[in-house]
Amino acid sequence: MLNLNELHPETLAVRAGTMRSEFGEHSDALYLTSSFVVGSAEEAALKFTGQMPGYIYSRFTNPTVAAFEQRLAALECAERAVATASGMSAILALCMAHLKSGDHIVASSGLFGATIQLFNTYLGKFGVTVSYAAQTDLSAWEAAAQTNTKLFFLETPNNPLTEIADIAAIAEIAHRHGALLAVDNCFCSPALQQPLKWGADLVVHSATKFIDGQGRVLGGAVVGSHALIEPIYLFLRTAGPTLSAFNAWVLLKGLETLxxxxxxxxxxxxxxxxxxxxxxxxxxxxxxxxxxxxxxxxxxxxxxxxxxxxxxxxxxxxxxxxxxxxxxxxxxxxxxxxxxxxxxxxxxxxxxxxxxxxxxxxxxxxxxxxxxxxxxxxxxxxxxxxxxxx
The missing domain is CATH 3.90.1150.10 (Aspartate Aminotransferase, domain 1)
Known part of the structure; x- marks a missing residue:
């Protein structure tokens, strides 16, 4: 049997995350439904508590969205991905799941403007503080870390200067201080860069950009280990900034030619x-x-x-x-x-x-x-x- 981990990215982009129904469709199916029918009350109870796998409600379980998540995770060499309504909602979900009042972020000073606004204006309202370090100055990242630092966040290349951050070096600094490193991989996509291989803990995508590639739909995702993605999934399940089935279907097609x-x-x-x-x-x-x-x-x-x-x-x-x-x-x-x-x-x-x-x-x-x-x-x-x- 073929091992998914041994296949080339070009193959994964076309074949990973393929889910066929009883009709045996060759192209990825689009499941436009708000909810899914169960066979019994017991089955419903088991699915709602997670004791039985299956689809319940498209806000947090949908086969088309799941196919996109699985394919993106395969391309990033990750255990799991969770899809969101946009790139910014991916960053929000990551922060809501892994930060609390009193925590501190160290971020690149060259971040996308909306990300800075999210950190300063909205997370700041709830007691999360942020310090900024020059993208390429490792000593600045080291100096910015505090005892309550829980997250290092950067985008590489950044927007618009295309500065490159040394992911491995910054990951080492973050982990030494007990913090996670999240990397926005929007500019490169997994076709050109896989931050997890260099020590990052989480990867953020605005799938709206190169993953779609044709300016058609909005979408986002967070990629990482099962342990780190699960709390993000639980936040999305509750709060709802999740990816629609139609957008996921479009993004699946985008991955094929990425x-x-x-x-x-x-x-x-x-x-x-x-x-x-x-x-x-x-x-x-x-x-x-x-x-x-x-x-x-x-x-x-x-x-x-x-x-x-x-x-x-x-x-x-x-x-x-x-x-x-x-x-x-x-x-x-x-x-x-x-x-x-x-x-x-x-x-x-x-x-x-x-x-x-x-x-x-x-x-x-x-x-x-x-x-x-x-x-x-x-x-x-x-x-x-x-x-x-x-």
């Missing part, structure tokens, strides 16, 4: 980044696939590809950035990323616009920065679009 798409995203992004480095209007390009990137060697070791997102700074500041964004004709002006269609945005006034100017400056996000999520169009046409914009 590896192929990520290779193409990486190829296009590298060519575009190399071209941008030669342009006189550009003062700096941020992309882990460039030799000029400060963590290039770490990215080569930790990832199997540099990803599909890059950022660059224009010499003319905000005026130049806005002018370029307004002038492009092919790229989509939207803050979403991970799409087959190339997107372009101004981080300082969109994804990180809710941060104070001081916080943006501390995170290295300038007014002249532009972020591009490089899609699957022909690279020559993307360059032509930027040339016309410049």
């Amino acid at each position: 590896g192929l798409r990520m290779k193409a995203h990486c190829e296009n992004a590298l060519k575009l980044a190399q071209w941008l480095e030669t342009q006189p209007q550009v003062s700096r390009v941020y992309y882990p696939g460039l030799v000029s990137h400060p963590q290039y060697a770490l990215a080569q070791r930790q990832q199997t590809g540099a990803g599909g997102v890059l950022s660059f700074e224009l010499k003319g500041g905000k005026a130049a950035a806005w002018a370029l964004i307004d002038a492009v004709q092919l790229m989509s002006r939207t803050a979403n990323l991970g799409d087959t269609r190339t997107t372009i945005t101004h981080p300082a006034t969109t994804s990180h616009g809710r941060l104070t100017p001081e916080a943006r400056a501390a995170a290295g996000i300038s007014d002249g920065m532009v972020r591009i999520s490089v899609g699957l169009e022909h690279i020559d046409d993307l360059i032509k679009d930027l040339v016309s914009g410049f």
Whole structure:
């Protein structure tokens, strides 16, 4: 019999988590139902208490959602995954399950703006405190830890500077202080990076991005061991920010082509980044696939590809950035990323616009920065679009 752990990622992306009904469908089935019928009162009681496996209510048990969770867990080389309504609800569920009043978080200062808002504004209301450390400064992570620190949280590469965190080194610091390490793997997806292999305890996904890959649906997930995922599942079962069956079905299809798409995203992004480095209007390009990137060697070791997102700074500041964004004709002006269609945005006034100017400056996000999520169009046409914009 084939061992799931011995199969290649390309095979797992297509075959893992397949559940066939009595009809023997070849493609993944979509179970659009709010509840499931049981054969007896005893069976209902056993399923509700978890003594018997089976499906009860689609808020927390649905075959399509379960198939997505199993396939994603296989790709991350994890014991278990739990799906959520969005990437942000995945982070919320993780925190609600593993933190309590009086606990402390150490987080990267370069986090996505909504994550910082969640930590500062909402978790702060309930007595959870947070300290921020520079993504690449290991001594800062060490210094930020406190006796009540329960969680280290980072995203690598981060948004939008594409800084690379040393997962193994930060995991060692976190574990020495008795804390968990959670890694947001949105930019890479499991096709390019598997943080659990480097010592992370939990992996967070915004499946809305590269996992879907076509900008169709929202979704999120948390991946890890059975022991760490179970309390997250129990929170989701009670609170309800779970993934719908339809969205799970779409995301299952996204996983099937994830590896192929990520290779193409990486190829296009590298060519575009190399071209941008030669342009006189550009003062700096941020992309882990460039030799000029400060963590290039770490990215080569930790990832199997540099990803599909890059950022660059224009010499003319905000005026130049806005002018370029307004002038492009092919790229989509939207803050979403991970799409087959190339997107372009101004981080300082969109994804990180809710941060104070001081916080943006501390995170290295300038007014002249532009972020591009490089899609699957022909690279020559993307360059032509930027040339016309410049």
